[in-house]
Protein backbone atom coordinates (compact mmCIF):
# COMPACT_ATOMS: atom_id res chain seq x y z
CA UNK A 117 0.00 0.00 0.00
CA UNK A 118 2.71 2.49 1.02
CA UNK A 119 4.70 1.66 -2.11
CA UNK A 120 1.68 2.11 -4.30
CA UNK A 121 1.02 5.59 -2.94
CA UNK A 122 4.65 6.69 -2.66
CA UNK A 123 5.51 5.44 -6.14
CA UNK A 124 2.70 7.40 -7.72
CA UNK A 125 3.64 10.55 -5.85
CA UNK A 126 7.29 10.20 -6.80
CA UNK A 127 6.35 9.71 -10.46
CA UNK A 128 4.21 12.86 -10.45
CA UNK A 129 6.93 14.90 -8.81
CA UNK A 130 9.57 13.62 -11.23
CA UNK A 131 7.47 14.94 -14.10
CA UNK A 132 7.17 18.34 -12.47
CA UNK A 133 3.47 17.65 -11.88
CA UNK A 134 3.41 17.44 -8.08
CA UNK A 135 0.90 19.76 -6.40
CA UNK A 136 1.00 21.25 -2.94
CA UNK A 137 -1.47 23.26 -0.91
CA UNK A 138 -0.53 26.69 0.35
CA UNK A 139 -2.55 28.53 2.97
CA UNK A 140 -3.57 32.14 2.78
CA UNK A 141 -4.24 34.26 5.85
CA UNK A 142 -7.00 36.85 6.05
CA UNK A 143 -9.72 37.26 3.45
CA UNK A 144 -9.49 36.84 -0.31
CA UNK A 145 -8.37 40.09 -1.94
CA UNK A 146 -5.82 41.87 -4.13
CA UNK A 147 -3.22 41.35 -1.43
CA UNK A 148 -2.97 38.20 0.65
CA UNK A 149 -0.58 36.90 3.26
CA UNK A 150 1.24 33.61 2.63
CA UNK A 151 3.84 32.34 5.12
CA UNK A 152 3.78 35.74 6.77
CA UNK A 153 4.65 37.47 3.50
CA UNK A 154 2.42 40.05 1.81
CA UNK A 155 1.76 38.99 -1.78
CA UNK A 156 -0.12 40.57 -4.69
CA UNK A 157 -2.77 38.12 -5.74
CA UNK A 158 -3.22 37.47 -9.45
CA UNK A 159 -4.85 34.08 -9.40
CA UNK A 160 -8.23 34.19 -7.74
CA UNK A 161 -11.56 34.07 -9.54
CA UNK A 162 -12.86 36.79 -7.25
CA UNK A 163 -13.30 39.05 -10.27
CA UNK A 164 -15.31 41.80 -8.62
CA UNK A 165 -13.70 41.63 -5.19
CA UNK A 166 -16.95 40.48 -3.59
CA UNK A 167 -15.52 37.46 -1.72
CA UNK A 168 -14.15 39.69 1.02
CA UNK A 169 -16.84 42.40 0.77
CA UNK A 170 -18.28 43.32 4.19
CA UNK A 171 -21.77 43.55 2.68
CA UNK A 172 -21.69 39.87 1.78
CA UNK A 173 -20.29 39.02 5.20
CA UNK A 174 -23.09 40.96 6.83
CA UNK A 175 -25.76 39.25 4.70
CA UNK A 176 -24.33 35.86 5.71
CA UNK A 177 -24.19 36.73 9.39
CA UNK A 178 -27.75 38.07 9.44
CA UNK A 179 -29.10 34.94 7.74
CA UNK A 180 -27.11 32.67 10.05
CA UNK A 181 -28.46 34.40 13.12
CA UNK A 182 -31.97 33.74 11.89
CA UNK A 183 -31.60 30.38 10.09
CA UNK A 184 -28.53 28.80 11.73
CA UNK A 185 -25.30 27.56 10.24
CA UNK A 186 -25.84 24.10 8.73
CA UNK A 187 -28.89 23.26 6.60
CA UNK A 188 -29.07 19.99 8.53
CA UNK A 189 -30.51 17.85 5.74
CA UNK A 190 -31.05 17.52 2.03
CA UNK A 191 -33.18 20.29 0.54
CA UNK A 192 -35.85 17.64 -0.23
CA UNK A 193 -35.98 16.39 3.35
CA UNK A 194 -36.03 19.34 5.75
CA UNK A 195 -33.03 21.44 4.65
CA UNK A 196 -34.84 23.98 2.46
CA UNK A 197 -34.75 27.51 3.92
CA UNK A 198 -36.16 30.91 2.96
CA UNK A 199 -32.62 31.93 1.93
CA UNK A 200 -32.60 29.17 -0.69
CA UNK A 201 -36.00 30.13 -2.04
CA UNK A 202 -35.10 33.80 -2.27
CA UNK A 203 -31.83 33.07 -4.01
CA UNK A 204 -33.49 30.82 -6.57
CA UNK A 205 -36.18 33.40 -7.31
CA UNK A 206 -33.51 36.07 -7.69
CA UNK A 207 -31.44 33.89 -10.03
CA UNK A 208 -34.42 33.22 -12.30
CA UNK A 209 -35.15 36.95 -12.44
CA UNK A 210 -31.50 37.80 -13.06
CA UNK A 211 -31.21 35.25 -15.85
CA UNK A 212 -34.64 35.90 -17.32
CA UNK A 213 -35.74 32.28 -17.06
CA UNK A 214 -38.83 30.63 -15.58
CA UNK A 215 -36.98 29.01 -12.75
CA UNK A 216 -33.63 28.44 -11.10
CA UNK A 217 -32.22 25.83 -8.73
CA UNK A 218 -29.13 25.99 -6.54
CA UNK A 219 -26.53 23.23 -6.22
CA UNK A 220 -23.76 22.94 -3.64
CA UNK A 221 -20.94 23.62 -6.11
CA UNK A 222 -20.39 24.11 -9.81
CA UNK A 223 -18.74 20.73 -9.95
CA UNK A 224 -21.79 19.08 -8.45
CA UNK A 225 -24.16 21.08 -10.65
CA UNK A 226 -22.51 19.85 -13.85
CA UNK A 227 -22.29 16.28 -12.67
CA UNK A 228 -25.92 16.29 -11.50
CA UNK A 229 -27.45 18.14 -14.45
CA UNK A 230 -25.76 16.06 -17.14
CA UNK A 231 -26.15 12.66 -15.49
CA UNK A 232 -29.70 13.47 -14.40
CA UNK A 233 -30.96 14.46 -17.85
CA UNK A 234 -28.97 12.29 -20.27
CA UNK A 235 -28.31 8.59 -20.62
CA UNK A 236 -27.00 5.72 -22.75
CA UNK A 237 -29.05 6.52 -25.84
CA UNK A 238 -28.03 10.16 -26.07
CA UNK A 239 -25.16 11.96 -27.76
CA UNK A 240 -23.30 14.83 -26.08
CA UNK A 241 -21.12 17.14 -28.15
CA UNK A 242 -18.50 18.61 -25.86
CA UNK A 243 -15.82 21.23 -26.57
CA UNK A 244 -12.37 19.70 -26.13
CA UNK A 245 -11.46 22.32 -23.51
CA UNK A 246 -14.61 22.00 -21.39
CA UNK A 247 -14.17 22.02 -17.62
CA UNK A 248 -13.40 18.72 -15.88
CA UNK A 249 -16.79 18.72 -14.12
CA UNK A 250 -18.57 18.62 -17.51
CA UNK A 251 -16.45 15.67 -18.62
CA UNK A 252 -17.11 13.85 -15.35
CA UNK A 253 -20.85 14.53 -15.71
CA UNK A 254 -20.84 13.09 -19.23
CA UNK A 255 -18.96 10.02 -18.09
CA UNK A 256 -21.37 9.46 -15.24
CA UNK A 257 -24.35 9.84 -17.61
CA UNK A 258 -23.04 7.03 -19.86
CA UNK A 259 -24.12 9.07 -22.88
CA UNK A 260 -21.90 8.93 -25.94
CA UNK A 261 -19.40 11.80 -25.76
CA UNK A 262 -18.23 13.33 -29.01
CA UNK A 263 -15.53 15.93 -28.44
CA UNK A 264 -15.16 18.66 -31.00
CA UNK A 265 -12.01 20.77 -31.52
CA UNK A 266 -12.00 23.86 -29.37
CA UNK A 267 -14.53 26.50 -30.57
CA UNK A 268 -14.51 24.91 -34.04
CA UNK A 269 -18.10 25.22 -35.26
CA UNK A 270 -17.28 23.85 -38.73
CA UNK A 271 -16.06 20.62 -37.18
CA UNK A 272 -19.03 20.61 -34.84
CA UNK A 273 -21.40 20.97 -37.77
CA UNK A 274 -19.82 18.03 -39.57
CA UNK A 275 -20.24 15.92 -36.44
CA UNK A 276 -23.85 17.00 -36.01
CA UNK A 277 -24.65 16.17 -39.61
CA UNK A 278 -23.07 12.78 -39.25
CA UNK A 279 -24.99 12.00 -36.06
CA UNK A 280 -28.35 12.03 -37.84
CA UNK A 281 -31.71 12.84 -36.31
CA UNK A 282 -32.97 9.96 -34.19
CA UNK A 283 -31.13 10.30 -30.91
CA UNK A 284 -31.43 13.04 -28.29
CA UNK A 285 -28.50 15.42 -28.77
CA UNK A 286 -26.98 18.26 -26.80
CA UNK A 287 -24.03 20.60 -27.25
CA UNK A 288 -22.32 21.51 -23.97
CA UNK A 289 -19.75 24.28 -23.72
CA UNK A 290 -18.06 26.56 -21.23
CA UNK A 291 -19.04 30.09 -22.23
CA UNK A 292 -15.69 31.47 -21.02
CA UNK A 293 -12.93 28.87 -21.01
CA UNK A 294 -11.35 28.69 -17.61
CA UNK A 295 -7.72 28.15 -18.63
CA UNK A 296 -7.66 30.10 -21.92
CA UNK A 297 -9.97 33.02 -21.22
CA UNK A 298 -11.57 32.93 -24.65
CA UNK A 299 -15.30 33.00 -25.33
CA UNK A 300 -17.37 30.27 -27.00
CA UNK A 301 -19.10 31.37 -30.25
CA UNK A 302 -22.53 30.91 -28.72
CA UNK A 303 -24.32 32.67 -31.58
CA UNK A 304 -23.05 30.11 -34.09
CA UNK A 305 -23.55 27.23 -31.70
CA UNK A 306 -27.18 28.19 -31.16
CA UNK A 307 -27.75 28.35 -34.93
CA UNK A 308 -26.28 24.89 -35.36
CA UNK A 309 -28.43 23.59 -32.54
CA UNK A 310 -31.52 24.93 -34.29
CA UNK A 311 -30.52 23.50 -37.67
CA UNK A 312 -29.75 20.06 -36.26
CA UNK A 313 -32.50 19.87 -33.60
CA UNK A 314 -30.13 19.73 -30.73
CA UNK A 315 -30.20 21.17 -27.19
CA UNK A 316 -27.60 23.59 -25.79
CA UNK A 317 -26.13 23.82 -22.29
CA UNK A 318 -23.65 26.53 -21.27
CA UNK A 319 -21.40 26.72 -18.22
CA UNK A 320 -21.14 30.41 -17.28
CA UNK A 321 -18.73 29.91 -14.35
CA UNK A 322 -16.34 32.65 -15.51
CA UNK A 323 -18.90 34.76 -17.36
CA UNK A 324 -21.55 35.59 -14.78
CA UNK A 325 -20.78 38.99 -13.27
CA UNK A 326 -18.12 39.54 -15.95
CA UNK A 327 -19.79 39.54 -19.39
CA UNK A 328 -22.99 41.19 -20.62
CA UNK A 329 -24.29 44.72 -20.15
CA UNK A 330 -25.92 43.77 -16.84
CA UNK A 331 -23.31 41.17 -15.91
CA UNK A 332 -25.62 38.26 -16.64
CA UNK A 333 -23.02 36.34 -18.59
CA UNK A 334 -22.15 35.35 -22.15
CA UNK A 335 -25.75 34.48 -22.92
CA UNK A 336 -26.62 38.13 -22.34
CA UNK A 337 -23.46 39.26 -24.18
CA UNK A 338 -24.71 37.45 -27.31
CA UNK A 339 -28.39 38.36 -26.74
CA UNK A 340 -29.45 34.70 -26.58
CA UNK A 341 -31.60 34.74 -23.44
CA UNK A 342 -34.39 32.57 -24.86
CA UNK A 343 -32.22 30.34 -26.98
CA UNK A 344 -30.18 28.36 -24.46
CA UNK A 345 -31.93 25.38 -22.88
CA UNK A 346 -29.73 24.94 -19.84
CA UNK A 347 -27.81 27.82 -18.22
CA UNK A 348 -25.45 26.76 -15.47
CA UNK A 349 -23.02 28.91 -13.53
CA UNK A 350 -21.29 29.21 -10.18
CA UNK A 351 -21.81 31.53 -7.25
CA UNK A 352 -18.21 31.06 -6.15
CA UNK A 353 -16.34 33.27 -8.61
CA UNK A 354 -17.51 36.81 -9.50
CA UNK A 355 -20.55 36.43 -7.21
CA UNK A 356 -18.12 36.09 -4.30
CA UNK A 357 -19.91 33.37 -2.33
CA UNK A 358 -20.23 29.63 -2.91
CA UNK A 359 -22.54 27.21 -4.68
CA UNK A 360 -23.91 27.08 -8.20
CA UNK A 361 -27.13 27.37 -10.16
CA UNK A 362 -29.03 25.96 -13.07
CA UNK A 363 -31.60 28.23 -14.75
CA UNK A 364 -34.09 27.43 -17.48
CA UNK A 365 -37.68 26.34 -17.91
CA UNK A 366 -39.85 25.30 -14.98
CA UNK A 367 -39.88 21.75 -16.34
CA UNK A 368 -36.08 21.68 -16.46
CA UNK A 369 -35.73 22.81 -12.86
CA UNK A 370 -38.53 20.56 -11.57
CA UNK A 371 -37.00 17.57 -13.29
CA UNK A 372 -33.55 18.32 -11.85
CA UNK A 373 -35.00 18.49 -8.35
CA UNK A 374 -36.34 14.98 -8.97
CA UNK A 375 -33.41 13.48 -10.82
CA UNK A 376 -30.08 15.20 -10.19
CA UNK A 377 -28.40 12.93 -7.65
CA UNK A 378 -25.90 15.60 -6.62
CA UNK A 379 -28.89 17.76 -5.63
CA UNK A 380 -30.92 15.03 -3.94
CA UNK A 381 -28.29 13.10 -1.98
CA UNK A 382 -26.47 15.98 -0.36
CA UNK A 383 -27.11 18.56 2.34
CA UNK A 384 -28.45 21.93 1.23
CA UNK A 385 -25.96 24.80 1.14
CA UNK A 386 -25.80 26.76 4.41
CA UNK A 387 -28.53 29.45 4.43
CA UNK A 388 -25.95 32.12 5.29
CA UNK A 389 -24.04 31.28 2.13
CA UNK A 390 -27.23 31.46 0.07
CA UNK A 391 -27.94 34.91 1.54
CA UNK A 392 -24.39 36.07 0.72
CA UNK A 393 -24.77 34.85 -2.86
CA UNK A 394 -28.05 36.73 -3.18
CA UNK A 395 -26.30 39.89 -1.98
CA UNK A 396 -23.50 39.30 -4.49
CA UNK A 397 -25.99 39.15 -7.36
CA UNK A 398 -27.69 42.31 -6.14
CA UNK A 399 -24.34 44.11 -6.14
CA UNK A 400 -23.55 42.87 -9.65
CA UNK A 401 -26.82 44.47 -10.75
CA UNK A 402 -26.51 47.66 -8.70
CA UNK A 403 -22.83 48.46 -9.18
CA UNK A 404 -21.83 48.32 -12.85
CA UNK A 405 -18.75 50.37 -11.88
CA UNK A 406 -17.22 47.17 -10.47
CA UNK A 407 -17.45 45.53 -13.88
CA UNK A 408 -16.12 48.66 -15.56
CA UNK A 409 -13.03 48.60 -13.33
CA UNK A 410 -12.55 44.90 -14.01
CA UNK A 411 -12.55 45.52 -17.77
CA UNK A 412 -10.32 48.61 -17.58
CA UNK A 413 -7.79 46.58 -15.61
CA UNK A 414 -8.11 43.63 -17.96
CA UNK A 415 -7.43 45.65 -21.09
CA UNK A 416 -4.49 47.39 -19.44
CA UNK A 417 -2.89 44.15 -18.24
CA UNK A 418 -3.44 42.27 -21.49
CA UNK A 419 -1.92 45.05 -23.59
CA UNK A 420 1.02 45.22 -21.21
CA UNK A 421 1.70 41.47 -21.43
CA UNK A 422 1.44 41.48 -25.20
CA UNK A 423 3.75 44.46 -25.46
CA UNK A 424 6.34 42.50 -23.46
CA UNK A 425 6.07 39.67 -25.99
CA UNK A 426 4.13 37.12 -23.96
CA UNK A 427 1.67 34.85 -25.74
CA UNK A 428 -1.74 35.32 -24.11
CA UNK A 429 -3.39 32.89 -26.55
CA UNK A 430 -6.85 34.08 -27.55
CA UNK A 431 -7.90 35.51 -24.24
CA UNK A 432 -10.73 38.05 -24.36
CA UNK A 433 -11.54 38.11 -20.66
CA UNK A 434 -9.88 38.73 -17.24
CA UNK A 435 -8.33 35.25 -17.49
CA UNK A 436 -4.92 35.89 -19.03
CA UNK A 437 -2.94 32.76 -19.92
CA UNK A 438 0.80 33.26 -20.43
CA UNK A 439 1.95 30.33 -22.50
CA UNK A 440 5.20 28.65 -21.42
CA UNK A 441 4.91 25.10 -22.78
CA UNK A 442 7.12 23.01 -20.51
CA UNK A 443 5.64 22.21 -17.08
CA UNK A 444 8.85 22.55 -15.06
CA UNK A 445 9.61 25.90 -16.67
CA UNK A 446 6.11 27.17 -15.94
CA UNK A 447 6.61 26.24 -12.30
CA UNK A 448 10.00 28.01 -12.23
CA UNK A 449 8.42 31.14 -13.68
CA UNK A 450 5.68 31.05 -11.07
CA UNK A 451 8.22 30.54 -8.26
CA UNK A 452 10.37 33.36 -9.57
CA UNK A 453 7.35 35.67 -9.48
CA UNK A 454 6.42 34.51 -6.01
CA UNK A 455 9.87 35.47 -4.78
CA UNK A 456 9.12 38.95 -6.18
CA UNK A 457 5.85 39.19 -4.29
CA UNK A 458 3.39 38.01 -6.95
CA UNK A 459 1.02 35.06 -6.90
CA UNK A 460 0.41 33.83 -10.45
CA UNK A 461 -0.14 30.11 -10.50
CA UNK A 462 1.30 27.65 -13.00
CA UNK A 463 -1.26 25.45 -14.74
CA UNK A 464 -0.03 22.13 -16.02
CA UNK A 465 -1.40 18.97 -17.61
CA UNK A 466 -3.83 17.33 -17.10
CA UNK A 467 -5.64 20.62 -16.43
CA UNK A 468 -4.40 21.87 -19.83
CA UNK A 469 -3.24 19.84 -22.88
CA UNK A 470 0.30 18.39 -22.98
CA UNK A 471 3.07 20.91 -23.73
CA UNK A 472 0.82 23.87 -23.06
CA UNK A 473 1.73 24.58 -19.44
CA UNK A 474 1.17 28.21 -18.69
CA UNK A 475 0.83 30.83 -16.05
CA UNK A 476 -2.74 31.85 -15.51
CA UNK A 477 -3.08 35.45 -14.42
CA UNK A 478 -6.50 36.65 -13.37
CA UNK A 479 -7.38 40.31 -13.10
CA UNK A 480 -9.94 41.70 -10.69
CA UNK A 481 -11.77 44.98 -10.14
CA UNK A 482 -9.82 45.43 -6.91
CA UNK A 483 -6.39 45.63 -8.53
CA UNK A 484 -4.89 49.07 -8.72
CA UNK A 485 -2.97 50.41 -11.67
CA UNK A 486 0.21 50.32 -9.62
CA UNK A 487 -0.37 46.60 -8.83
CA UNK A 488 -0.55 45.80 -12.52
CA UNK A 489 2.45 48.00 -13.35
CA UNK A 490 4.47 46.25 -10.65
CA UNK A 491 3.38 42.83 -11.95
CA UNK A 492 4.30 43.68 -15.53
CA UNK A 493 7.75 44.88 -14.48
CA UNK A 494 8.41 41.73 -12.48
CA UNK A 495 7.14 39.52 -15.28
CA UNK A 496 9.42 41.29 -17.72
CA UNK A 497 12.47 40.76 -15.48
CA UNK A 498 11.61 37.16 -14.59
CA UNK A 499 10.61 36.37 -18.17
CA UNK A 500 13.97 37.61 -19.46
CA UNK A 501 15.86 35.75 -16.77
CA UNK A 502 14.17 32.50 -17.83
CA UNK A 503 14.53 33.31 -21.53
CA UNK A 504 10.79 33.31 -22.08
CA UNK A 505 10.81 36.68 -23.84
Ligand SMILES: *Cc1c(COP(=O)(O)O)cnc(C)c1O
Nearest residue numbers: 221222223247290294321350352
Ligand atom coordinates in the same frame (compact mmCIF):
# COMPACT_ATOMS: atom_id res chain seq x y z
C1 LIG B 1 -14.84 26.68 -11.40
C2 LIG B 1 -15.61 25.99 -12.47
C3 LIG B 1 -16.58 25.03 -12.15
C4 LIG B 1 -16.75 24.50 -10.76
O1 LIG B 1 -17.36 25.43 -9.94
P1 LIG B 1 -17.19 25.29 -8.35
O2 LIG B 1 -18.34 26.06 -7.83
O3 LIG B 1 -15.87 25.84 -8.00
O4 LIG B 1 -17.29 23.83 -8.04
C5 LIG B 1 -17.35 24.53 -13.18
N1 LIG B 1 -17.16 24.92 -14.45
C6 LIG B 1 -16.21 25.82 -14.80
C7 LIG B 1 -16.05 26.21 -16.23
C8 LIG B 1 -15.41 26.37 -13.81
O5 LIG B 1 -14.45 27.22 -14.15
